[in-house]
Amino acid sequence: MASAGGLLSRLREDVRTARLRDPAARSSLEIVLAYPGVHAVWFHRVAHRWWRAPGLKLPARLLSQYARFLTGVEIHPGARIGRRLFIDHGMGVVIGETAVIGDDVMLYHGVTLGGKSVRREKRHPTLGDRVTVGANATILGPVTVGSDSSVGAGAVVVRDAPAGSILVGIPARDLAHRGGGAESLSDPAFYLDPAIYI
Template identity: 65%
Template structure:
């Protein structure tokens, strides 16, 4: 069940403070963090998307947020709590993407579809507590297990289990050390 909007806002601010050492104050996060603005707009657009007759306004809001933040989140995506999009620019999250709780996404990340299949699931599912590095591309109806790390510029096109460390093109699971 989603958190109350004010509680969710507090959770988001706390998540940014926890994940971004450059975050100096609550005011700075509220006013200047475009990744957070994109997530907050997504939440409104997602509610509209689920309401009959509001799909067009939902898409318009998502496109307005994209123009303002550089982050495109389709209102049909399903996103858990405390998502942090650090630096934000050029992040794309597709319509059937599913993102768990406590996920950190850096700039230039794509959670994209691989083929046109109407309303079928065609975008990635990302588990809880996953970090996705700058420029990574996760393509297709794939699953990334919880507590995984996707390295910068990795291209992921197949499923990986929990606690994976994914690097390369195409991405392979590298053993964790320590």
């Protein structure tokens, strides 16, 4: 079990991450008291620890549902989440049981990391490190989105994407690896700045 000092260090890291990621954050106290995305991650850490302990799966699920009620963010306690995840706004985010999220990932509101299978298998996405997923984007199935990728707002990702991808559209296509330059505003490659999709 993590020491009290280690837990406090991780909580401080989450608060620092929120301050770095959100220009609207005015103080650490504001983040601790009023950031549901941060609260959801904290609840998940406890629920995930319980999920892995013998005989505590039901309490873990109940805690995750309580967190959903309080924050609007649903994270299955079986999901594996790396360090410094920041969920901005949070409302409507759903992270499935077999999802794996790397370090320094940012999710905006309405993101779904969902499954397509009803079998007991790896059925949810894997996100590499430093991935940003825009508002209302959906990533379905056991796909992998490589590190340093951006998923545009409203995109639906159903295929693996290599590191450094910029994924937009339904179904999502990768603008970063399509080759060639943008020749006009009608060329999708023109819109390479992921910020315009977030």
